[in-house]
Amino acid sequence: MKNIYVVILMLTVWSLCSCNNEWEDEQYRQLVSFKAEPNAQGVTAAYVRYKPEGKVRFNLPVVVSGSTPNVQDRTVRIGLDPDTLAYLNREQYGHRQELYFRQLEDKYYSMPQTINIPAGTSTVNVPIEFTLGDLDEADKWVLPLQILEDPAGDYQVNPHKHFRRAMLRVTPFNDYSGTYGGTLYKIFLDGDTQQPLTLNTHRTFVVDDQTIFLYAGIRDIDYIDRKNYKVFIKFTDEMIDIQKRKLEIWSDNVDNNKFKKGEAQSYYIIDEEWDPQLPYMKHIYITLYLSYEFEDYTTVPGQRLRYTVDGTLSMQRDINTLIPDEDQQIQW
Incomplete structure (x- = not known):
């Protein structure tokens, strides 16, 4: 019996000595x-x-x-x-x-x-x-x-x-581009003031450091005729009141789509606040009020459909100030 214990002990020592730290070797291909x-x-x-x-x-x-x-x-x-x-x-x-x-x-x-x-x-x-x-x-x-x-x-x-x-x-x-919520952005077909068209989101695109554009009405980047319906929005420093600043809006296709600014002045508001639970996170809230009219002359051949747009777009931009690179610190 004693010899059996000796053999078992020797086998155990041998197995311990022969094992290597396999976790230190590469487990996958590089x-x-x-x-x-x-x-x-x-x-x-x-x-x-x-x-x-x-x-x-x-x-x-x-x-x-x-x-x-x-x-x-x-x-x-x-x-x-x-x-x-x-x-x-x-x-x-x-x-x-x-x-x-x-x-x-x-x-x-x-x-x-x-x-x-x-x-x-x-x-x-x-x-x-x-x-x-x-x-x-x-x-x-x-x-x-x-x-x-x-x-x-x-x-x-x-x-x-x-x-x-x-x-x-x-x-x-730029400071203003991105995806805006559009549930309060109302698009009315001429003669219908009760059932506006809406989209959940509207994406805006950069023109320069103070200007963005979006597409008129319910159009987006996947519309074939989108290039005919750009609405340009320039952010100015001109104050309307203590909160509101003036927006300049126009179209580069005025002759074709009969774009016209609305009776109300378009404006924007920017608010900022720090997150109460994440002190390094800054929230920037941008609200746009837009008022304009345009004609859709491509959807139905030979017909021109007039639309009136009136309402607000809103976007929240979250910035992680712990990240040094600007493109990375914005929580897209």
């Missing part, structure tokens, strides 16, 4: 990926502050996955991916090419073709310099990127399509 999670449309919003003349940088993270740090220097190649953008357009919109995402023209950006990931570092940023001063946001601009294979075999690309590719939906912003 693969190179973008950090650019797509939304339901298959694109990733790239928010960049509008600057009329200067460049603005957007940092796109590149990650080496795995359970241990990156073990070697890697030079990762990055290129355009128009084929995936074409596939995405067909998947989202079929043959309706007027609604397609458009590839951002190279005059609007510059970026390196390679990025170095040093040993011991698992995340680096690809610096993309945007110059978007005259970009027309009536088109849906996308910068389609992919991580290219390495002929030398210094790295492996993550095979998952959402990790090896980044469809960046370029979205300039």
Whole structure:
């Protein structure tokens, strides 16, 4: 019996000595990926502050996955991916090419073709310099990127399509652009004052640092004729009363859609407050009151439908002041 105990003890000691710390070894493959999670449309919003003349940088993270740090220097190649953008357009919109995402023209950006990931570092940023001063946001601009294979075999690309590719939906912003709630924004067909049309949300787009535009009535960016129905809104410093400041509104298609400002003066109000539970979070509330008339001359061929718009749009912008980068601190 004693010999049996000795044998068991020896086997136990041997098993303990032969075991290694397997959790210290790499548990997965080290693969190179973008950090650019797509939304339901298959694109990733790239928010960049509008600057009329200067460049603005957007940092796109590149990650080496795995359970241990990156073990070697890697030079990762990055290129355009128009084929995936074409596939995405067909998947989202079929043959309706007027609604397609458009590839951002190279005059609007510059970026390196390679990025170095040093040993011991698992995340680096690809610096993309945007110059978007005259970009027309009536088109849906996308910068389609992919991580290219390495002929030398210094790295492996993550095979998952959402990790090896980044469809960046370029979205300039200023202090007033974004998505506004529209339940109090009433759109009346001429002669009908009892049953207004409404939308839950209205998206606005940047023109310059003081001006945005939205689409008249219930139109949005997925209407084929949207470019004929832009309503421009300029934020001025002219005070109407202690709270309200004057808005200037106009259309660039006055001859066709008979745009006319309403009898009431359009204005805006901005309020700010700090979150009572999160002292680093600032809330900015923007309220727009708009009053205008326009004609819809494209929905029904040969007929012109007159609409009157009167009501308010409201937006809350939450800013995390602990984050230094402006595009990241806004809680989109």
